[in-house]
Amino acid sequence: MTGTIFITGATAGIGAAAARRFVQAGWRVVGTGRRQERLDALGQELGDRFHPLLLDMTDIAAVEAAPDALPEPFRAVDVLLNNAGMAPPMAPAQEGDLADWRQAIDTNITGLLAITRALLPGLIERKGLILNLSSVAATYPYRGGAVYGGTKAFVRQFSLDLRSDLHGTGVRVTSIEPGMVETEFTLVRTKGDQAASDALYAGMNPMTAEDIAETLFWIAGQPPHLNVNTIELMPVSQSFAGFQVAREG
Structure with missing residues (x-):
């Protein structure tokens, strides 16, 4: 099976790895x-099967206009990979910055909704596939993750309800929920703190962007009568923490 996939956030991490795998x-x-500059570099690497599209997912007007601006060979989108996303710094909610929160919400939720809605008519016509990148943070809480986890819980629930809305159309919808993947994610979250990123992944053998890209490719290759509702992945070295207890005295 081959076709056309539309990948948001393709300039790094899982998005770039997925672009390479599908090409x-x-x-x-x-x-x-x-x-x-990253889009240009990826275009040079992947050749004429890759169409770079400069797009800020928080610019909703641009997101809504994007499908109609695609060149003819790329207009018939069969798969949408909603990968673009970010996390605000891990300050507890009482110390959080509203601007950081809004950027995460605008990217992870509003931008995802806008591009999904814009591409849905064509995806329905072609009985396509929507791959939404959520996170284990949608299910398991951690200190400092309230807003990020909340956005990913939205993505997970949106995926389930979207599939219900699309009942009978033949469109498949999957929520992909990874644990720790070593990408630029932590660099963005910490606003460029390489030491913090290195410390987070040190000695724990995290998943790679290529691991997730291979999973995405596998889902896309399933027969059209089979839907993977959700898939949760973690590195073996990551599991579940105990409850926090605040003690008096």
């Missing part, structure tokens, strides 16, 4: 991002 298998890929 390698003969797919056409539309890859969006905010960094032109």
Whole structure:
């Protein structure tokens, strides 16, 4: 199976790895991002099967206009990978910055909704697939994760309800919920603190962007009568913490 996949946030991490994996298998890929130089580099690497699209997911007017601006060979989108996302710093809620929270909500939720709605008519016509990148943070709480976890819980629930709305159309919808993947995610969250990122992943053998890309590719290759509702992945070295207890005295 080959076709056209539209990948948001394709300039790094899981998005870039997915672009490479799908192009390698003969797919056409539309890859969006905010960094032109990275899009250009990825385009040079992947060739004419990759269409770079400069796009800020928080610019809703631009997101809504994106499908109509695609060149003809890339217009028939069969798969949407909603990968673009970010996390605010891990301050507890009482110390959080509203601007950071809003950026995460605008990217992880509002932008995802806008591009999904814009591409839905074509996805319904082609009985396509929507892959929404959620997180284990949608299910398991941790200190400092209230807003990020909340956005990913939205993505998870939106995926389930979207599938219900699309009942009978043939469109498949999957929520992908990874644990720790070593990408630029922590660098963005800590606003460029490489030492913090290195410390988080040190000695724990995290998943890689390529691991998740391979999972995404596997889902896309399933027969059209089979839907993967949700899939949760963690590195073996990551599991579940105990409850917190605040003690008096």
